[in-house]
Amino acid sequence: MEKNPVDKHQIVTSNSWASLRRHTDARIGLGRSGISQPTAPQLEFQQAHARARDAVHIPLDVKQLKTELMEAGLQSLLLHSQAEDRATYLQRPDKGRRLDADSAALLKQVSEQQPASDATIVIADGLSSTAVQRHAARVAAEVDRRLAAEGLTRSPVCIVQQGRVAVGDEVGELLDSRVVILLVGERPGLSSPDSLGIYYTYNPRVGLTDAARNCISNIRPAGISPQDAAERLLWLVRESLRRKLSGVELKDESGDAEALEGDGRRNFLLD
Amino acid sequence: MGYHVDIGQTRYAFPDLKTLMAKATPLRSGDCLAGIAAENATERVAAQRCLAEVPLKQFLNEALIPYEQDEVTRLILDTHDAAAFTPVAHLTVGDFRDWLLSDHASHESLSALAPGLTPEMVAAVSKIMRIQDLILVAQKTEVVTRFRNTIGLSGRMSTRLQPNHPTDDPAGVAASVLDGLLYANGDAVIGINPATDNYHAVTRLMHLLDEVIQRYEIPTQSCVLTHVTTHLEAINRGAPVDLVFQSIAGTQAANDSFGISLSILDEAHKAALELGRGTVGQNVMYFETGQGSALSANxxxxVDQQTCETRAYAVARRFDPLLVNTVVGFIGPEYLYDGKQIIRAGLEDHFCGKLLGLPMGCDICYTNHAEADQDDMDMLLTQLGVAGINFIMGIPGSDDIMLNYQTTSFHDALYVREVLNKPPAPEFAAWLEKMGIFGADNRLASGSTLPPPFAHLQDRL
Structure with missing residues (x-):
């Protein structure tokens, strides 16, 4: 029988190797209470999961997004996919890939009134409204500025609620746009709830697969900056217009060298 | 040939066996997405009652996917062992459930029966079983495999140490490997998902893991989870390949979309066997599967996703794998919507795989857009522990920072060891004790400081 209360600093077994976290974001060296995760890391995990859940489920504030785009000098149209709500969106990817009837009618109308453009920027909430809310207006502005500098014409930015990646191709087809640039909230991880992706399609039309698209992923403060993403995208746009294609045949050679870098830090276990 | 059942005044009719199987499947979003699920709960139970009356022999006569069109169907039917099937050949699906639950089904009789069962028979009976049935029957089986240690012995559970890193940084990977070993994980395999399929990056990881295993004389095996053709290239160029990995599915067309066929797997299997790197056995393949993959590939x-999944086990069975891992919650809510669907799917996969004679493990996991959380995973983990799962994943703090999903943590494995008294593989348990990670009682001894065999790393901390 323990008569005296145990010193609270001796309840949790800490790990001296927790300092190795400087090498990785992985949750190493958490220590243990008995054999279980101590209270602090347990609640940190729950916090991270809550952030990721909210990124998926909190609706995109489209009014705010339209305002930010407006402030950046970008007109926008508000569209909706065939997925009427989040539950449908999550269970029916086919519906998130297509515009609803009103949205399609609106784009047909726009297309009749305006000449076809070279490029259309589409913003879809995807799986992280947090990512779109935080980064999409800035990324769109960076991209639009560079497209303008290339002498390319642009349609109004199309915001698609409950939209998946492929919905951009329908938008581009209806507007008869040569290329489509879709910004989308990526599947959130615990350490990256606000990651934005860009998908690029040349000659967009309904029914294309991922093989016809190029992707720039992980746009967020701890990942790729809006400026770097826009630069890489413009490289793709130029190459794509020159070669008249996109997707697997248009490899992003600007990023190839990076795959093998990072040799600087060694496997210290063999020291 | 059609099927029907009369319930009260209503006749429920099903045009063929695959429709009947799909309608009889417990609700999951993937079958709804495919448009093949039961219209409502009543039709589902009607289908289950109808399926219970189907003779097991019927599955040898009516292929769900035509023999001429699909090499997996041909594999299943051409390798069926009629003699092994004899003890249950006269039974219906419903009778078979009763037989499995009875004392006629023992460890010995189930091992002998496995080659006589087809995936479709096993999938069918699982559809009319409750979770406790899936656990009770699975617990009677024992599937043991060996490479550098002995995995799957009754009363034990192994773990895959999964040290993923978003840029494959050697120091980052090493940090997770060390943490995992000090938490007594890694006897099933130290297996990393590479961030790229770049050949040089992949082989660098192969060398890294191999050197750690040799340096610390760990009785385990390594694997870099890249495409089977990359493994073949690595073997041909002399890289240290312990286990050959591949994701597999239950139809030829889905495997085609993965860029594989039975003949490619056969070639890789033979190449890995020739290396002879196993010390206590020669199970050299590591397969991953998951409900929904065939639908995802259109x-x-x-055919319903659970039956497609079970057919993938026929592919696995041909190559005597060390490990088969159903990655149950990774695919997302369009296939398995919530914790309830993920939990049932995990237990079905384990049950079906074990009945077919496979060394089943489970990546007990979920993504952040599924309606699931840690409580759901704890339920599946506990239930699979009771059912006798061969191995689970182990990752730092449940958070895979490369694949952006949550799976079981190093601590989770210790929880199962504690509440169910499940030590790791015997060779690995002995190593843990020798290294001062375990005390003499198969319980964690290490903690605040590095155990003596790792003390030289102190100035790297």
Whole structure:
């Protein structure tokens, strides 16, 4: 029988190797209470999961997004996919890939009134409204500025609620746009709830697969900056217009060298 | 040939066996997405009652995916062992459930029966079983495999140490490997998902893991989870390949979309066997599967996702794998919507795989857009522990920072060891004790400081 209360600093077994976290974001060296995760890391995990859940489920504030785009000098149209709500969106990817009837009618109308453009920027909430809310207006502005500098014409930015990646191709087809640039909230991880992706399609039309698209992923403060993403995208746009294609045949050679870098830090276990 | 059942005044009719199987499947979003699920709960139970009356022999006569069109169907039917099937050949699906639950089904009789069962028979009976049935029957089986240690012995559970890193940084990977070993994980395999399929990056990881295993004389095996053709290239160029990995599915068309066929797997299997790197056995393959993969590849032929999954086990069975891992919650809510669907799917996969004679493990996991959380995973983990799962994943703090999903943590494995008294593989348990990670009682001894065999790393901390 323990008569005296145990010193609270001796309840949790800490790990001296927790300092190795400087090498990785992985949750190493958490220590243990008995054999279980101590209270602090347990609640940190729950916090991270809550952030990721909210990124998926909190609706995109489209009014705010339209305002930010407006402030950046970008007109926008508000569209909706065939997925009427989040539950449908999550269970029916086919519906998130297509515009609803009103949205399609609106784009047909726009297309009749305006000449076809070279490029259309589409913003879809995807799986992280947090990512779109935080980064999409800035990324769109960076991209639009560079497209303008290339002498390319642009349609109004199309915001698609409950939209998946492929919905951009329908938008581009209806507007008869040569290329489509879709910004989308990526599947959130615990350490990256606000990651934005860009998908690029040349000659967009309904029914294309991922093989016809190029992707720039992980746009967020701890990942790729809006400026770097826009630069890489413009490289793709130029190459794509020159070669008249996109997707697997248009490899992003600007990023190839990076795959093998990072040799600087060694496997210290063999020291 | 059609099927029907009369319930009260209503006749429920099903045009063929694959429709009947799909309608009888417990609700999951993937079958709804495919448009093949039961219209409502009543039709589902009607289908289950109808399926219970189907003779097991019927599955040898009516292929769900035509023999001429699909090499997995041909594999299943051409390798069926009629003699092994004899003890249950006269039974219906419903009778078979009763037989499995009875004392006629023992460890010995189930091992002998396995080659006589087809995936479709096993999938069918699982559809009319409750979770406790899936656990009770699975617990009677024992599937043991060996490479550098002995995995799957009754009363034990192994773990895959999964040290993923978003840029494959050697120091980052090493940090997770060390943490995992000090938490007594890694006897099933130290297996990393590479961030790229770049050949040089992949082989660098192969060398890294191999050197750690040799340096610390760990009785385990390594694997870099890249495409089977990359493994073949690595073997041909002399890289240290312990286990050959590949994701597999239950239809030829889905496997085609993965860029594989039975003949490619056969070639890789033979190449890995020739290396002879196993010390206590020669199970050299590591396969991953998961419900929904065939539908995702638009290659399901109108067959429900659980039956497609079980057919993947026929592919695995041909190559005597060390490990088969159903990655149950990774695919997302369009296939398995919530914790309830993920939990049932995990237990079905384990049950079906074990009945077919496979060394089943489970990546007990979920993504952040599924309606699931840690409580759901704890339930599946506990239930699979009771059912006798061969191995689970182990990752730092449940958070895979490369694949952006949550799976079981190093601590989770210790929880199962504690509440169910499940030590790791015997060779690995002995190593843990020798290294001062375990005390003499198969319980964690290490903690605040590095155990003596790792003390030289102190100035790296």
């Amino acid at each position: 290659a399901h032929h109108g």
